[in-house]
Amino acid sequence: MTAYEDLMAMQRETEALSQVAGRLGWDQETMMPRDAAPQRGAEMAAMESVLHARRTDSRVADLLAEAEASSDVEAAQLRHIQRSFDRASKVPAKLASEIARVTSESQGKWAEAREADDFEAYAPVLKEVVALKREEGAALSAGSDVYDAMLDDYEPGATAAELGAMFDALRPRLVDLRAAVLDAPAPPALQGKFDENAQMKLSRQIAKTFGYDMAKGRVDKAVHPFSSGSGLDVRITTRTSETDPFNCIYSTIHEVGHACYEQNIDTAYLLTPLGNGVSMGVHESQSRIYENQIGRGRAFTGWLYGQMRDAFGDFGIEDEDAFYGCVNRVENGFIRTEADEVQYNLHVLLRFDLERALIAGDIEVDDLEAAWNERFEADFGYPVDKASNGVLQDVHWSVGLFGYFPTYSLGNVYAGCLNQAMRKAVPDVDLALARGETQYATGWLRDNVQTHGGLYKPREVIGKACEFEPSEAPLLTYLEDKFRGIYGL
Known part of the structure; x- marks a missing residue:
């Protein structure tokens, strides 16, 4: 197999695991028992740890350095993998896992606060989320605009x-x-x-x-x-x-x-x-x-x-x-x-x-x-x-x-x-x-x-x-x- 083929085989497993993580999120919003939120937070954190490790694996860097694109499709695949590797490598694994855990728990607390019309009850966990996301944004921005670094997650290239x-x-x-x-x-x-x-x-x-x-x-x-x-x-x-x-x-x-x-x-x-x-x-x-x-x-x-x-x-x-x-x-x-x-x-x-x-x-x-x-x-x-x-x-x-x-x-x-x-x-x-x-x-x-x-x-x-x-x-x-x-x- 070529370096490109090895890289894509590895990437397909990462994409499959990402889909599993997404299914956990879907279940949380539709069918999960209400009191399961703390456990789901731990599950989401564990999945994020695995995904972060795969996205920042040194083998990805080595294969990216060796891989050559023979078509526009392959060039686009490499562009996305390189971007994902660069961004993930800037965020410490512990921070990525903690964001996954806290945001999973925060989601349930938001739903409860929304039902009770009580922002003060929700504010403490939102403070945790904001602090973690500011830390992540600072890591991603590397001295440039923090909000632009966050925006780039959803609309690459926009400011x-x-x-x-x-x-x-x-x-x-x-x-x-x-x-x-x-x-x-x-x-x-x-x-x-x-x-x-x-x-x-x-x-x-x-x-x-x-x-x-x-x-x-x-x-x-x-x-x-x-x-x-x-x-x-x-x-x-x-x-x-x-x-x-x-x-x-x-x-x-x-x-x-x-x-x-x-x-x-x-x-x-x-x-x-x-x-x-x-x-x-x-x-x-x-x-x-x-x-x-x-x-x-x-x-x-x-x-x-x-x-x-x-x-x-x-x-x-x-x-x-x-x-x-x-x-x-x-x-x-x-x-x-x-x-x-x-x-x-x-x-x-x-x-x-x-x-x-x-x-x-x-x-x-x-x-x-x-x-x-x-x-x-x-x-x-x-x-x-x-x-x-x-x-x-x-x-x-x-x-x-x-x-x-x-x-x-x-x-x-x-x-x-x-x-x-x-x-x-x-x-x-x-x-x-x-x-x-x-x-x-x-x-x-x-x-x-x-x-x-x-x-x-x-x-x-x-x-x-x-x-x-x-x-x-x-x-x-x-x-x-x-x-x-x-x-x-």
Whole structure:
């Protein structure tokens, strides 16, 4: 065997073990007994110790020095392995294991605190997480910007300054659009109660409609919806609310976007570095275009209206046009995952600024709830009523995902670009979506984004698919056209 073949054999075992660790995380969120959290923390720490040792093994360095790429695919595999080795080598094994243990336990404590609306009960473990992540960030940055080093875990090559400039360009037009929309007469709101078992049945049907392969996945319930796994085992979760079936439906479509990305990667890349989505920004572009540009579009909501009536009977919305307005209704709310397209990015920008300040030490955990509440009222114009609607609503900080939040808005930007390119390439796509046939839209995304996995760099895969350099302009044009139309502006 060549050095490259030896390296890839070793890497496939590492990737397989990483999938096992991910399955432990999925189980923790869906089925694990509540009191098992301390043991699960030890299990996760042990897995991370094994993975860290493999990623920093001197044999990896030796094989990387000897390996030669004979194709673009092999060059990309080596690029990913080298990057992983370099980053893992900067983080002490004991620190990596401790982060895995503490974040596993913190996740359960966050869920309990969220249910009790008690940030003070959660603050001590969050302090541990923040301290550990600051230490890790300092090791990774080696004297450069600590937050940029964290961001690089989720969006390789991006910087906070670059994303901040993009977000600064988004904010004024989003604020103006929100003000205009909220001053206009609103579409009808959904009212009544919707059987939660019927919601889950419909959500599974919709998952299949979007191409999610249930033979290689499953749909379960969790406090915070997520997608887990890659290749032949990609699982999603959703959640239900008796008074808000859209929460279940669109959480499911969102997570299906993530899951289909993983399921549709070229099977030749299975259990290799190329066998995963290339970045969280690109990942989020898939979940957001499935959820919004496709799932909340006039064509698809026309079909969905009929499915809702079949599932729940007459629910008080008179026709497809009224339903389209109802689905896209802009209204005040606290929860990011339930936010309309106009206001969603404003939720993300709040978190982006707060976590940068937290990692830099400009604010501390004890100040975080007050800082959140002050910023939220300044941005949205009304006060936070309870912690579960504020600083405790997201799981991300509890599991140490600092640098993750900005990829949500970057994913929206990428989705705006992809939507423009997809509609140019498939001009009759809405005719199919009106029949509940998503395969022409999702097929274009599969062929132009998803199948490549990690072959290209993040901006490169979006640029190749769109045939233009990504920017915020298509997203803003899409949002202004859509919501000015709905609200008659």
